[in-house]
Amino acid sequence: MTTPVRCAWADLRKPLYVRYHDEEWGVPVRDDRQMFEHLCLESAQAGLSWYTVLQKRDGYRRAFAGFDPERIAAFNALDVERLLGDPGIIRNRAKIEALIGNARAYLELQSCDGSFAQFLWGFVDGKPLAGERQSQADYPVTTPISDALARELRRRGFRFLGSTSCYAHMQATGMVNDHLLCCFRHREISDAGGA
DSSP, X not given: OOOOOOOTTSOTTOHHHHHHHHHTTTOOOOOHHXXXXXXXXXXXXXTSOHHHHHHHHHHHHHHTGGGOHHHHHTOOXXXXXXXXXXXXXXXXXXXXXXXXXXXXXXXXXXXXXXXXXXXXXXXXXXXXXXXXXXXXXXOOSOOHHHXXXXXXXXXXXXXXXXHHHHHHHHHHTTSEEOSOTTSHHHHHHHHTTOO
């Protein structure tokens, strides 16, 4: 049996990474809660490898109430101290406080604009962009769209989400199909309506 061609970053020695690549990365997400979870994990990743965050995702789900924004927004100083002692997450005070603040910003945005997912998808006119990447070297770190998204999120009170994190979020949630053209997932996602 032939091994399918995958994006170069999908380290075949790490089954969790391969599963994430094959089943999640680049699949368009339209659900508010899922979009919020992805954004929280991107903010936690700042300065670390995505694999580190992926390994701790279940710990984050447990520690942050299944990424329920209303419950997270109610966290207080005691919760921050509890989370700082939780080995299942990245124990960085600034990132923990940012995630709590981002839940509050999420709720405010949702109350003003309705769907969080629709707000984010509005930056790509509601449909996935086609990345058309030939090799790993073709991936941009940021784009004008991720710059604009990061600016708007900051303006609305979100933290730990710069343009690089926003572009990674766009890739992960299928706002752009950045699977390499040679990757078997590029065509599958395109054929399913994901650019």
